[in-house]
Amino acid sequence: MNAVTTAAPGAPVVELDLAELRHDPYPAYRELRRTAPLAWVPSVGRHLLTRYEDIVHAEKLPEVFSSREEGSLLLRTVGPNLLREDDPDHRRLRSAAEPPTRPRQVRDLWAGAFERTAHQLLDRIAGRGEADLIRDFAEPLAAANLALVLGLSNASADDIADWSRAMMAGNSNYADDPDVWLRAEGATRAIEEAVAETAGRVRREPDGSVISSMVHADGPVTLAEIQNNVKVIIGGGVNEPRDVFGVGAQALLHRPEVLDRVLKDPALWKRVFEETARWISPIGMYPRQLTQDHEIAGVPLPAGSRVALVIASGNRDESVFERADEFDVDRPHHPHLAFGGGPHFCMGAWVARHEVSALAWPLVFGRLKGLRPTDSPADHLEGWVFRGLTSLNVTWQTS
Amino acid sequence: MTIVIFELPDGTQRKVTAEPGTVLMQAAVSNGVDGIVAECGGNASCATCHVYVDARHTELVGPPNDVEDEMLDFTAAERRPTSRLSCQIQLSDALDGLLVHVPEEQV
Numbered sequence: 001m002n003a004v005t006t007a008a009p010g011a012p013v014v015e016l017d018l019a020e021l022r023h024d025p026y027p028a029y030r031e032l033r034r035t036a037p038l039a040w041v042p043s044v045g046r047h048l049l050t051r052y053e054d055i056v057h058a059e060k061l062p063e064v065f066s067s068r069e070e071g072s073l074l075l076r077t078v079g080p081n082l083l084r085e086d087d088p089d090h091r092r093l094r095s096a097a098e099p100p101t102r103p104r105q106v107r108d109l110w111a112g113a114f115e116r117t118a119h120q121l122l123d124r125i126a127g128r129g130e131a132d133l134i135r136d137f138a139e140p141l142a143a144a145n146l147a148l149v150l151g152l153s154n155a156s157a158d159d160i161a162d163w164s165r166a167m168m169a170g171n172s173n174y175a176d177d178p179d180v181w182l183r184a185e186g187a188t189r190a191i192e193e194a195v196a197e198t199a200g201r202v203r204r205e206p207d208g209s210v211i212s213s214m215v216h217a218d219g220p221v222t223l224a225e226i227q228n229n230v231k232v233i234i235g236g237g238v239n240e241p242r243d244v245f246g247v248g249a250q251a252l253l254h255r256p257e258v259l260d261r262v263l264k265d266p267a268l269w270k271r272v273f274e275e276t277a278r279w280i281s282p283i284g285m286y287p288r289q290l291t292q293d294h295e296i297a298g299v300p301l302p303a304g305s306r307v308a309l310v311i312a313s314g315n316r317d318e319s320v321f322e323r324a325d326e327f328d329v330d331r332p333h334h335p336h337l338a339f340g341g342g343p344h345f346c347m348g349a350w351v352a353r354h355e356v357s358a359l360a361w362p363l364v365f366g367r368l369k370g371l372r373p374t375d376s377p378a379d380h381l382e383g384w385v386f387r388g389l390t391s392l393n394v395t396w397q398t399s
Numbered sequence: 400m401t402i403v404i405f406e407l408p409d410g411t412q413r414k415v416t417a418e419p420g421t422v423l424m425q426a427a428v429s430n431g432v433d434g435i436v437a438e439c440g441g442n443a444s445c446a447t448c449h450v451y452v453d454a455r456h457t458e459l460v461g462p463p464n465d466v467e468d469e470m471l472d473f474t475a476a477e478r479r480p481t482s483r484l485s486c487q488i489q490l491s492d493a494l495d496g497l498l499v500h501v502p503e504e505q506v
Binding site for chain 1: 428438439466469472473504506
């Protein structure tokens, strides 16, 4: 099915400025949900789907809303991979890669090393009394943990973070900047080499990592498939836990009364995590392409139509979440869309939940006494396809 | 057709019919039974389609499989000996009349 890169007949057309979306997409989403819950947005080249119920409907019909979007920047950056496949190929790759990310494996195999790394990072900054918690803590922690779970003992945390940034720039290179492509290609070549070397090692000595699990999977997985899927996991696996950490930490720093309650009742960290992921979702949207004619949000879409599921908007849908723009750890439990849904439900969900809510937040707020933000809440917050803090500057008491 | 009954936390019951061979989660979702979220669509990755099988039927339904057993340690509502993920229960004529209890929370 060829992609249709124009508006469906009958779809409202809404002009949105990408720079404004990057700055703050939520006012535009609110207006779309109210007036045009499925709208063609020329600057994005896709129909944006913005209401909660419609997004859930699409996620439950993967045979209609296919992940195989043609001409996607992600395909150009990393090649064919499980995010842009449908079942059964998606399932074969997912089953091969998933076991090391399941919750019991996280607890038994990875949690101890995650904790040691987090302490080492805090040891480095504890005496300084000030830091950028994104650059100095959350990003290197996410990158080191990712290297461990993947099995890339031949890559440093800095390598992983650099590769991730270079590929993410490729994924959003709508301007077709040749330098961005060059950097992304450099990163993907380096990952291919590191994965090939690791695959050879774990073939002889299985180690419970994602690469090892893929090498020894029952369904056949080629080296190229392992390489491409490791690229995708590196591309997304750094920024998502980093961004939940940053946004949630900042939310608490500006809400001392909530922070007090959480510190007295650590069971609340789990609520903080889910509410942070709902409130400012690290992944804001992802693309689908229709395999057949299908009506959604009152608009009949022809086969081939491109639709972006805007989960960041669904998570602010006021018909589902009261006072949806507020960060509220006490809101009634209702499933959010931040991890996606259906067969593509986030593979890193259990790793991230542990890494951020059981480890990173409690350690940072426990070890750095009198932590205070030096930024205001809107500083350094940007993005709409991916959204998070680029910096989180804080001070604390040293004695 | 197999008839299954979902008892909701408030005590009300929803009776639905499903083709033998479908999974219990699907029977709930396609009939709009509240409280079965099933975020991952039936792949035992999310632990949000948790049910308690009624004591009269636990033996008939059987124990959880390995992958499911792990996920049941991470459900939002407490795990009990009768806990199963409804996406891992395949319906058959033998399960006609199955009663399951939907927990208070899935997330």
